[in-house]
Amino acid sequence: MPQLSLKEIIERIDEAKSRFASSLERINDLEQLRELESDVLSKKGTLALLNRQLGSLDLESRQAAGAVINQARAEMRSDFERVESGLLVNARAAELESEKLDISEMVEDWTFQAGRIHLITATRHELEDIFVGMGFTVEEGPEVETEWHNFEALNIPPYHPARAGQDSFYLKFGAPESMLLRTHTSPVQIRVMMRQKPPIYAVVPGRVYRRDTADARHTPAFHQIEGLVVDKGISFANLAGTIEEFTKAIFGPNIVARLRPGYFPFTEPSAEFEVTCSICGGTGCRTCSGTGWIELGGCGMVDPNVFMAVGLDPEEWSGFAFGFGIDRLAQMRYSISDMRVLLDNDVRFLRQF
Ligand code: PHE
Numbered sequence: 001m002p003q004l005s006l007k008e009i010i011e012r013i014d015e016a017k018s019r020f021a022s023s024l025e026r027i028n029d030l031e032q033l034r035e036l037e038s039d040v041l042s043k044k045g046t047l048a049l050l051n052r053q054l055g056s057l058d059l060e061s062r063q064a065a066g067a068v069i070n071q072a073r074a075e076m077r078s079d080f081e082r083v084e085s086g087l088l089v090n091a092r093a094a095e096l097e098s099e100k101l102d103i104s105e106m107v108e109d110w111t112f113q114a115g116r117i118h119l120i121t122a123t124r125h126e127l128e129d130i131f132v133g134m135g136f137t138v139e140e141g142p143e144v145e146t147e148w149h150n151f152e153a154l155n156i157p158p159y160h161p162a163r164a165g166q167d168s169f170y171l172k173f174g175a176p177e178s179m180l181l182r183t184h185t186s187p188v189q190i191r192v193m194m195r196q197k198p199p200i201y202a203v204v205p206g207r208v209y210r211r212d213t214a215d216a217r218h219t220p221a222f223h224q225i226e227g228l229v230v231d232k233g234i235s236f237a238n239l240a241g242t243i244e245e246f247t248k249a250i251f252g253p254n255i256v257a258r259l260r261p262g263y264f265p266f267t268e269p270s271a272e273f274e275v276t277c278s279i280c281g282g283t284g285c286r287t288c289s290g291t292g293w294i295e296l297g298g299c300g301m302v303d304p305n306v307f308m309a310v311g312l313d314p315e316e317w318s319g320f321a322f323g324f325g326i327d328r329l330a331q332m333r334y335s336i337s338d339m340r341v342l343l344d345n346d347v348r349f350l351r352q353f
Contacts, residue, residue: 004053006061013065013072016046020076030087037080047073119353120223120342123330124205127225130249131203134242136227139202141188143209144171147178149187153309154266169209181209185226185323186266189302192228193310198317199231205326216287216338217294223326230302230312230319236269239299239320243273251275251333256282259299267300267321278335287337294332297324 004012020040027033040046051069054062117125128138150156151163161167162183169181188204204226212218229238240259247257255275262272273296277288284290299322304314331339334353341349 003056006057006065009050009053009057009065010068012050013047013068016040016050017072017076021079024079024083027083028087030084030091033080033084033087041073041076041080047076116350116353118350119330119334120327122353123333124223124225124326127246127250127326127329128203128205130246131225131227134245136201136203139188139192139204140206141182141185141191141204143182143207144173145180145182145187147180149190150180150182150184153190153306154186155303155305155309156265160265167211169211182206183210184208185224186321188226189228189266189306189321190310193230193307193312198312198319200319201229201231203227214340216340217328217331219327219339219343222328224297224323225326227299227322228302228319229321230317232317234301234318234320236301236320239301239322242320243299243322247275250329254278255332257296258293262298262300264298264300266303266306267298268303270298270300273297273299273322273324275332278332279337285337294328296328296332297322299323 020036023036027036038045042048047069051066054065054069057065132138147163150168151160156162168183170177171179171181173179185204185206185208188206192200192202192204206224206226207221208224209221210218212220214220227242229242243257243259247255251257255278257273257275259271259273262270264270274293275296276282277285277292277294279285279287280292282292284292288294299320302319302321307314307317307319327339327342330336330342336342
């Protein structure tokens, strides 16, 4: 570059300033702005080159020119920063807009995404409502039980087959075979009678466990609802009436229920509670093993030994108890030929209810 006079240098600075100002005006993105910054303001930019020319000037002119360059640089910097901050704000706004997630967006077929209460839970709620309507309270008990509550207090002797290891899930906790996953909801009868005085009108829904191989009617974890009534002068007629009432409420007129003599160590007399198999309508099929009937559970009058185990006088108090499978009940009510689908969690099945 040829030697420049002070005047020429000052002209160049003015020129650079006005070019910079008009470029700034046209710029509309950050990339162009960075380019302009490097062309004009960087160490290799126009101003730096002009600065290098000062060496050939005398001291006074050099100082004057230097001051003009510094002044110009400061002004250009500040214009640059004003434009830069405007562009940064716009860029951030565009970025936010592009990342925006509309969580209120409506999908055409919204039923597709709606959740459901599982059929078993819904059936349990319905049962609770029916029994609450009949004057019962809803109670709970633990799924991990002592052998005493699950068997002993219920008059189930040590040699009873239900206590054998092949039927129950025993836990490695405490003395051997002293703790297990409850095999029925009946131990909660014991707990309720020990924590409250009669009269008792209680139902207890809950999960129970048995070492059954899963098939059309069985799963190793299932649900029962226990009923317990303890009062003065309770008879088998009260039991039969309660069961009939409940059967009508849950099944309507299309399913017939029957009681037939049975045996449970904790009730005497005892009965088994069966309903017409809804898969075949009673003619016999694979689900009911050809019998036309499905057993929902058992019931009977509370055995005096059970009253004595919890410190109630069997001369003073009488009562009845029942225990039904909630899964079986839902299975019959909706004619589900294989119970295992209740546990598959296939939404195509679950969505139907
Ligand atoms: N606990 C019994 C069972 O699981 C059912 C039952 C409950 C029978 C109450 C009589 C009285 O098979």
